[in-house]
Amino acid sequence: MEEELQLLTREARSALESVADGEGLESLRVSYLGRKGRITALIRSVGALPAEDRPRMGQAANRLKKELELEFEKAEGRLREAAERRKTSREAVDVTLPGLALSRGRRHPITATLEEVIDIFSGLGFALESGPEIETEYYNFDALNMPADHPARDMQDTLYLEDGRVLRTHTSPVQIRTMEKTEPPLRMICAGKAFRADTADASHSPMFHQLEGLMVDRVVSLADLKGVLTVFARRLFGEETRLRFRPSFFPFTEPSAEVDISCVVCSGTGCSLCSRRGWLEILGAGMVDPEVFRAVGYDPEEWTGFAFGMGIERIAMLKHGIDDIRLFYDNDLRFLHQF
Amino acid sequence: MKVSYNWLREFVEIELDPEALAERLTLSGAEVERVEKVTPAFSGVVVARVAAIDPDPKKPGWSWCRVEAGDRELTALCAAPNLAVGLLTAAALPGAVLPGGRVEAKKMGERISEAVLCSEQELGLGDDEGGVIELPPSLAPGQPLAEVPGIVDSVLEIDVTPNRPDLLSIRGVARDIAALTGRALLAPGKIILPEGPEIGEEAGVTVEDYSLCPRYCARLIRGVRVGPSPFPIRRRLRLGGIKPVNNVVDATNYLLLELGHPLHAFDHAALKGGEVIVRAAREGESIVTIDGSERVLPAETLVIADREKPVAVAGVMGGLYSEIGEGTANVLLESAVFNPVSIRRTGRALGMSTEASRRFERGADPEIPPFALDRAAALIVELAGGRAARGVIDRKQEDFSPPAVIIRPEQAGRLLGYPVSPDLVKKTLSRLGLDHLEGDQDRLRFSIPPWRPDLTREVDLVEELARLTGFDRIPAHLPTAEMSSPPDPPERMVPEAVREVLLGLGLDEVITYSFLDPKSLDRLGLEPDNPLRRAGRITNPVNKEQCLLRTTLIPGLLEVLSGNYNRKVMPVNIFEWGAVFGRENSSPPRERMLLSLLISGPAVRPDWRRPEPETDFFTLKGILELLGGRLRLGPLVFSPREDLIFQSGQCARIEADGVLLGVAGKVSARVLEAYSISAPVFLAELEAGPFLAAAGGALPFRKLDQYPAVRRDMALVVDESLPYRTVGEALERHRPELLEDYELFDLYRGSQVSEGKKSFAFRLNYRSRYDTLCEATVNKVHQEFQDALISELGCSFR
Numbered sequence A: 001m002e003e004e005l006q007l008l009t010r011e012a013r014s015a016l017e018s019v020a021d022g023e024g025l026e027s028l029r030v031s032y033l034g035r036k037g038r039i040t041a042l043i044r045s046v047g048a049l050p051a052e053d054r055p056r057m058g059q060a061a062n063r064l065k066k067e068l069e070l071e072f073e074k075a076e077g078r079l080r081e082a083a084e085r086r087k088t089s090r091e092a093v094d095v096t097l098p099g100l101a102l103s104r105g106r107r108h109p110i111t112a113t114l115e116e117v118i119d120i121f122s123g124l125g126f127a128l129e130s131g132p133e134i135e136t137e138y139y140n141f142d143a144l145n146m147p148a149d150h151p152a153r154d155m156q157d158t159l160y161l162e163d164g165r166v167l168r169t170h171t172s173p174v175q176i177r178t179m180e181k182t183e184p185p186l187r188m189i190c191a192g193k194a195f196r197a198d199t200a201d202a203s204h205s206p207m208f209h210q211l212e213g214l215m216v217d218r219v220v221s222l223a224d225l226k227g228v229l230t231v232f233a234r235r236l237f238g239e240e241t242r243l244r245f246r247p248s249f250f251p252f253t254e255p256s257a258e259v260d261i262s263c264v265v266c267s268g269t270g271c272s273l274c275s276r277r278g279w280l281e282i283l284g285a286g287m288v289d290p291e292v293f294r295a296v297g298y299d300p301e302e303w304t305g306f307a308f309g310m311g312i313e314r315i316a317m318l319k320h321g322i323d324d325i326r327l328f329y330d331n332d333l334r335f336l337h338q339f
Numbered sequence B: 001m002k003v004s005y006n007w008l009r010e011f012v013e014i015e016l017d018p019e020a021l022a023e024r025l026t027l028s029g030a031e032v033e034r035v036e037k038v039t040p041a042f043s044g045v046v047v048a049r050v051a052a053i054d055p056d057p058k059k060p061g062w063s064w065c066r067v068e069a070g071d072r073e074l075t076a077l078c079a080a081p082n083l084a085v086g087l088l089t090a091a092a093l094p095g096a097v098l099p100g101g102r103v104e105a106k107k108m109g110e111r112i113s114e115a116v117l118c119s120e121q122e123l124g125l126g127d128d129e130g131g132v133i134e135l136p137p138s139l140a141p142g143q144p145l146a147e148v149p150g151i152v153d154s155v156l157e158i159d160v161t162p163n164r165p166d167l168l169s170i171r172g173v174a175r176d177i178a179a180l181t182g183r184a185l186l187a188p189g190k191i192i193l194p195e196g197p198e199i200g201e202e203a204g205v206t207v208e209d210y211s212l213c214p215r216y217c218a219r220l221i222r223g224v225r226v227g228p229s230p231f232p233i234r235r236r237l238r239l240g241g242i243k244p245v246n247n248v249v250d251a252t253n254y255l256l257l258e259l260g261h262p263l264h265a266f267d268h269a270a271l272k273g274g275e276v277i278v279r280a281a282r283e284g285e286s287i288v289t290i291d292g293s294e295r296v297l298p299a300e301t302l303v304i305a306d307r308e309k310p311v312a313v314a315g316v317m318g319g320l321y322s323e324i325g326e327g328t329a330n331v332l333l334e335s336a337v338f339n340p341v342s343i344r345r346t347g348r349a350l351g352m353s354t355e356a357s358r359r360f361e362r363g364a365d366p367e368i369p370p371f372a373l374d375r376a377a378a379l380i381v382e383l384a385g386g387r388a389a390r391g392v393i394d395r396k397q398e399d400f401s402p403p404a405v406i407i408r409p410e411q412a413g414r415l416l417g418y419p420v421s422p423d424l425v426k427k428t429l430s431r432l433g434l435d436h437l438e439g440d441q442d443r444l445r446f447s448i449p450p451w452r453p454d455l456t457r458e459v460d461l462v463e464e465l466a467r468l469t470g471f472d473r474i475p476a477h478l479p480t481a482e483m484s485s486p487p488d489p490p491e492r493m494v495p496e497a498v499r500e501v502l503l504g505l506g507l508d509e510v511i512t513y514s515f516l517d518p519k520s521l522d523r524l525g526l527e528p529d530n531p532l533r534r535a536g537r538i539t540n541p542v543n544k545e546q547c548l549l550r551t552t553l554i555p556g557l558l559e560v561l562s563g564n565y566n567r568k569v570m571p572v573n574i575f576e577w578g579a580v581f582g583r584e585n586s587s588p589p590r591e592r593m594l595l596s597l598l599i600s601g602p603a604v605r606p607d608w609r610r611p612e613p614e615t616d617f618f619t620l621k622g623i624l625e626l627l628g629g630r631l632r633l634g635p636l637v638f639s640p641r642e643d644l645i646f647q648s649g650q651c652a653r654i655e656a657d658g659v660l661l662g663v664a665g666k667v668s669a670r671v672l673e674a675y676s677i678s679a680p681v682f683l684a685e686l687e688a689g690p691f692l693a694a695a696g697g698a699l700p701f702r703k704l705d706q707y708p709a710v711r712r713d714m715a716l717v718v719d720e721s722l723p724y725r726t727v728g729e730a731l732e733r734h735r736p737e738l739l740e741d742y743e744l745f746d747l748y749r750g751s752q753v754s755e756g757k758k759s760f761a762f763r764l765n766y767r768s769r770y771d772t773l774c775e776a777t778v779n780k781v782h783q784e785f786q787d788a789l790i791s792e793l794g795c796s797f798r
């Protein structure tokens, strides 16, 4: 009996080694371990042994059965792995082929820059206001301390409509409209298109975008303006950015300043972008002129305020190193897809 | 304003080099745009005195000159007409390099010409080639010409802001430099003006309206000899950007640069009656100005006239008729102040902007005319000889009284953000020539000098204070204000939401000009009464292509498409959110926002794995429906429409919630041809109003259904002529409560259905919110649904 067991086991093991697929394995299992299998039959025959041999032989037979069952499981695992390997080798890909051409549209760089700038000022509590692109001379000039026949009107070549209105030359009229409908104190920004009678070239465009800001309160000073613009410039151009205020002239602010940042390329040592000056002009600013306050019915003795304005094209050009303003309005997809 | 560094140094001591000075001026508000280094284009040229002139016997017009150049004597063959013994000129020595080439000694017959006597033109110092350069007698022969003052110079180009007329002069810039650096402003040379006989009755001045001409001063100079100015005068004019004319005119222009005050010289003999009248032009009067053009004078133009006719456009340009010429012997010299607004209007009406008008329209110094007049007269006499008649004509209605402005140090501190003491104010402003008058420390009164018409208010003085103290003194800190975080308005949120959807679908955002080319209306083939043709017109457009305001975004998008196709960049799938300016009949243009989309290819680019997916009307419609859904417009209703821009049968008008939203369709072949595009293009133009109106509010949450759905497919067979919309409406009308959703998954025509029929196949999902549906219930509901559709549509099922 014992010999028979050993023999069966050896036989089964060698059969398992040569089995090639799941089907063969299953029929092997049936023939050894099935209900009518040879091992099963042998175990059953233990009952016919003399009583003193039964426990020992029964244990041996059962142990062998367990061992065989384990062998079968292993064989099954082996076969499964082999099948898996065959499958994956069939499905192997050339990983060096390009990926699918997925795409997402691009925001126009002007919009992207505007949104970035608006976000910065929103965070500082400036509310976004908007106004019309066709304006009256009153809002575009007179209310901004630029009466007719004032030489300052020459600073802006205006496009006129047949009805005497103008295409706004800056977004400043929105400041007037906002102050007219709002009691101070206030903090606002406005953004949008503006127009000048300029022939398009690398640095001029008859249409461009501006963003302006205004803060009015009881004690607002040039120092506050400097603080706000410093935060803005550092958020936009990096923490190392330095600011420089130069006195200038705008009819709607007094004192007025032009604001330079340290060159984004050379950080101030001088390069071709900054014409060797180390500084780049990015915006105009100043304290709101009392005449502007009078035009909207604010008492200039009670309120002070600062205002600033910047060209978005200029900011985007500096940020990305774009050298021709016309690219923004050509809308060449090869350009748009870069941002 | 072009400012010579050397000239400035005659008025103020400057320790800074030109570059550093430019920086200092820029930081004080006088922005220096450029510093031009003026360096000689020659070498090896010395100052030489003509000692002897010996005409060449064989070459008529040519002479052998012996010149002294320090310790050297040289011979030079020369044909200049202005050769004279004693003349100081420039000699190029052998080996010298001139702009035109190298100079070598040349053998001419038996004699050797060692040097070349040079003209301004040959030296690259000017355009005069009529003779050798005439140098001032003060120079020493033998001195290298390159070391002569004025030959090497730096020109600072200052962008003068409109509020600072005083900076349009050498002396004005010097005055600011003096104030900035704490130096004294030096006075120009003492005026030496020998006077001849009384002016008497020979010359007269009448001012008709002092509000237009507050002051008019004049002098008469008799017996001038008009000719070219000496080199240094011409040189300075050129560096200042003014072309030399003759010694009399050059003298006035020299003072225009030096003092910033425009003067005018008349040929006295040409003035009828010998007098001038300052008056408004009369109806129909005209004048030929010195630039040779005849100008019809608008009725209110301020002119200088003689007894018969205008002889100058006041403050702008003189007349040809009375200009200083070679025959002029007596000069009437004008030094006046004109009303800035009047000058500006005249300049604009006549389309003229001159050195004079640019200064007068910013406001002239009312005190300067007699001084400028005497300086100019002295210079004319120096350059052109003659004698000034004794006596000055000075017509004015009232004396200038300097305005006084009060500044409160406390208010200055409030605006600047740092403490300002009365002492600082007094010390700083006095450097600018403002005199502190009496008054207490809280309210300092200053009298304003006549050259600063821009200083009229307290804030103006605050700015001067900040300017001179330096803007870098101002600290930077964030304002103390109430915290606030205002909500974003729909004008920002809605286009952002639109962008999010469309960018995600692969469309690029574009921004095109707000202008409209009249030709593009024709390219679109619009009928004459099409509302898109009612565009607002710009009266002064930059060019013809930009003379209208756009009424639609479509031409802009088509131009972007054709531009990209021409560069072989495709497909172009783009959108724009922007303002258009439509007009109703004859009303003025009204502004509104539109959203337009253009699709010319698959939203997902084809690649090696996927063949090019088809793009058609339904690609565009799918995008619009998704957009409408995300932006909460409610279901979009498309109905057939005919429109000239679109291909017949492939155009729809779109409504949302009963409101017209816009149109969408396939662009007609004719329009595509006009834009030279050969690919199919789909366009939609939508009103932004409904998008803005639908914005706001949080979306409500709907509980998730727990129980399983049961799926059923059904294929409706209907007549070919029945539009989908009718079927869709019937589905909605009879929709069972248990029908959660459905979609059309196939549209079939062919052998499986009879001729003239089509089949819509739907996939339906039934689901109950309360329990698991049993087959029997679904079967019953589905059957009733189909029965209802049969009775309404007369359809069959397959």
Ligand SMILES: [Zn+2]
Binding pocket: A263, A264, A265, A266, A267, A268, A269, A270, A271, A272, A273, A274, A275, A276, A278, A279
């Ligand atoms: Zn740089």
